[in-house]
Amino acid sequence: MWEELQFAFALTVSGVSIGLMYSLIALGFVLVYKATDAINFAQGEFVMLAGFVAALTLAAKMPVLAAVAAAVVVMILFSFALERIVLRPLLGRPIIAVIMATIGLGAMLRGLPPITVGGETRAVSLPIGDMPVAIWSATLPPIQILGVVVTFAFLGLFTWFFKKSRMGVAMRAVADNQQVAMAMGINVERYFALAWAMAGVVSAIGGIVWGGMLGVDVHLALIGLKVFPVVILGGLDSIAGAVIGGLVIGVVESLAAGYLDPFVGGGTKDFAPYVLMIIALMFRPYGLFGTHRIERV
């Protein structure tokens, strides 16, 4: 009994920490969707790109801060360019067009690294050591602790930004109703760009943290697949939802892997989140915290 409890606790703790790291990636998705209504199916590839930038900077014997700065700058520029060149011409077109454009972008980004910098896995080594931290029966590698801290930092930052700062309030206005926001003198295009830049920053940090944990190669983009269950569960336009969705998905995934894998032969980790997501879609299509949209003919 006691050992089982320890096992369950260890699984839950690791699920919580992984889940919060999923939330970090999901935040990028939610920010863009909330402000610009655009859907980013290439979120995982964003993270991969940032990971590559960081890994290459570190490989050139640069300090860690330079790598972080490089990743952030590249991701901001990249997001700007994407918004300008691809997404703005697609404004007002069916939602399929935006989804397909980002899927196409994802394919491009996945194809690029093997051609340009080679397909091997690269390490992002951060100066945090590798002594696992023990919490009762659970042990966490320091990189996961860092991930949790970063997620909470961003959560606090964005909560403050959207609730208190002038720009955040303006961005909420843009998200709520673009035309009215425009009429109130808000430069909507600038806030679109700002939302993408913020998503770029989140992806950059996400890329460094995840790249530090898994190493950077094309497969890093696969964590983009985990974003969807998280945001669907939490609600597409809710920042708190992204965090709670990430927690739930992380814990469910970890418990499923711990208890079901021995019986079905592995792979439940990738399977369970989607089953949970389907259930969520059936009963609460707009997620736990999402806004219910009313459609008019």
Added chain:
Amino acid sequence: MLHRESGVFKTSYAADMALYPLPIARWTVAFFLVLFAVILPLSLHDYYLSIINLSLIAIVGALGLNILVGYTGQISVGHAAFMSVGAYTAANLAVNFNLPFWITLPAGGLMAALIGAIVGIPSLRIKGLYLAIATLAGQLIIEWIINHTPAISGGAQASIEVPRPAIGDHQIKTQGQLYFFLLFFAVLAIVATLNLVRSRIGRAFVAIRDQDIAAEIIGINIYRYKLLAFAISSFYAGVCGVLYTYYLGIANYEQFQIGVSIDYLAMIIIGGLGSVLGTILGAVFVTMLPIVLRLIMEPLAGLFLSSGELSSVVASTRLVLFGALIIFFLVVEPEGLNRLWRNIRNYFRTWPFSY
């Protein structure tokens, strides 16, 4: 088809509806018939025939996806999973029950239609992005189930060898014989789609695409038609999967992963959403792309890359080109190759005296 009339001189409805509006139309049809039935199979090398065969299979699958995405406006990112359902159904029937292809083929299609309709159930409540994600979940869940159920996937490698299809006692072995086999089904699928989209069902699909709430108000049962669209589309996908399985001689889930779903979406976007001709052009284009790419890159890159590296570079270049093409067509020419072809035709309508 290829000919262009110099103006509209029709005086009766019968003339307007005629299958062959001008005598020359008969000749173009005859020309295509001879080209595809005689000239191509007799003149081409087996390698080129195998490329055409792959295109024919892709046409069937892409037509199905276009019925769903292009005509009904429901997005699906799980098309490859429906193909795998058809493929494994047919493979199991063919191996365990020794059934001939004319039973396994429709059986694979029907099974895929059933699963497709189930995956389509969320479309009754959700749309757009949510539906895309739900079908993505369908893809991953179906893939996982097939992979983890030995009774379906046939054991460790998750692959089942299937016997060659046979008509009577005659086995279909060579690429040339396969060509006629696949051509028959591709033509059948094209004719069926052309007729479907101008039937009552097809018009209901288009109404749902344009505005589903409005469609419901004018009396279309959108639940029935949305599920029907998923079922029909998945039926095509299932048949496509079965054909591909017979073509390869093996059913393997690796042929039906999420990347394939995206390939098929690319086909209909590059070809043109909601157009049969566009679907055909897109399917051929996307199938040819990696082969042409390999032909071009082999002499160039073969100098300083080993063949293993070369194939990974080709695969990556293909991905990049794919993504770039999808974005290009979406931004610059949303109606795809179909529109380009129409523009060319219209240009030559009055050429060379265009004023």
